[in-house]
Amino acid sequence: MIAVDVQGRAGNFASSVAFESAGDVTAVFGPSGCGKTTLIRMICGLHTPERGQIRVGDTLLYDQRAGLNVPAHKRRLGVVFQEPRLFPHLGVTANLRYGQWAGGRSSPLSFDDVVDLLGLGALLQRRTAFLSGGERQRVAIGRALLAGPRLLVMDEPLASLDAARKAEILPYLVALKAEIGIPMLYVSHxxxxxxxxxxDMVVMTDGRVVTSGALDEVLNRLDVPGFSEGPEAGSRVKGRLIAHDEDTATGRIAFEGQQVVVPLPRPRSLGPVLLHIQAKDVIIALEPPRGLSIRNQLSGKIAALHQPAGPYVEVLVQVGAQQVRARITQLAARDLQLDVGQSVYVLIKSVALEPALG
Known part of the structure; x- marks a missing residue:
């Protein structure tokens, strides 16, 4: 559990942030300049709020009324910044051992546990100057874990990496979520x-929280200014990969009693997957269409409609127990005469989908 209710300033920037989360991984999302880094600095003890309270688990880290402000080095937070900030005069092993020393060897994870979890075995004898960006970031994460943190704070850890290095490190972060048992605060745009x-997810803008809660609930909110109408807005849905066709390089995913076809150029294990479906890639139809190249046609019912300022209408469609978002024009919504409770078909191009590990 992390509970934050603080107000403060960083130069001319005013911040007033309040949220609680008991999730395993709480994401803080928002555009550049919205106050994410200021919030992280307050939580880590690098910037003092003017008033309020910060609690991690059962431990108060800051309480203005009680005159409590635990020093940064005593907060037991493992912090990974956008830049790895490794010690350049030390090798990989020594950087990792520093984490153990700094944390008083209090980590429930052993040195070998962390090396195995992050795939660092082949790097232990290397100097940090000869590591790739993704390798350096993995070492930085390992050092933070070996300090025995009560909370792992990751401030835009992939922002400085190119697409290939991001793809390299993301599976390790997914493994951390599943295996370490340490709550994470993950900051990203x-x-x-x-x-x-x-x-779980916290959405910030202009130094304040505009919404927070379970990830899927927040993603499906249609009325959050600066977020719901964003270019990446869409749905995260859960399915199960049930087949792979090597001849067509496609996979079939079972989803709420229906099936979704996705590109799958390389074989992978069958089992749970996640799909991100961008709202702009979804078409709404009143009847099952014929003669189209679109492979995915899911039946559902409209759960909500929202028309923000501008030319678009946001549509939330209930498909079984999950929801899929669509973004269409006002003109299309008017011509189709869409309404809540109406049965519709959700059309999604296969090429717009890329399954991730579930």
Missing amino acids: SLSEIEQLAT
Whole structure:
């Protein structure tokens, strides 16, 4: 559990943030300049709020009324920044051992546990100057874990990496979520990262929280200014990969009693998967269409409609126990005469989908 209710300033920037989360991985999302880094600095003890309270688990880290402000080095937080900030004069092993020393060897994870979890075995004898960006970030995460943190704080850890290095490190972050048993606070402006990692989400803008809660609930909100109408807005849905056709390089995913076809150029294990479906890639039809190249046609009912300022209408369609978002024009919504409770078909191009580990 992390509970934050603070107000403060960083220069001319005012911040007033309040949220609670008991999730395994709480994502803090928002555009650049919205106050994410200021919030992290307050939680980590690097910037003092003017008033309020910060609690992690059963431990108060800051309470203005009680005159309590635990120093940064005593807060037992493992912090990974956008830049790895490794010690350049030390090798990989020494950087990792520093984490153990700094944490008083209090980590429930052993040195070998962390090395295995993050795939660092082949790097232990290397100097940090000869590591790739993704390798350096993995070492930084390992060092933070070996300090025995009560909370792992990750501030845009993939922002400085190119697409290939992000793809390299994301599976390790997914493994951390599943195996370490340490709550994480993950700061990012990338929805695709958040959807693969987070269980809960906090959305910020202009130094304040505009919504927070369970990840899927927040993603399906249609009325959050600056978020719901964003270019990455969409749905995260859960399915199960049940077949792979090597001849057509496609996979079939079971989803709420129906099936979805996705590109799958390389074989992978059958089992749970996540799909991010961008709202702009979804078409709404009143009848099952024929003669189209679109492979995915899901039946459902409209659960909500929202028309923000501008030319679009946001549509939330209930498909079984899950929901899929669509973004269509006002003109299309008017011509189709859409209404809540109406039965519709959701059409999704296969090429718009890429399954991630579930």
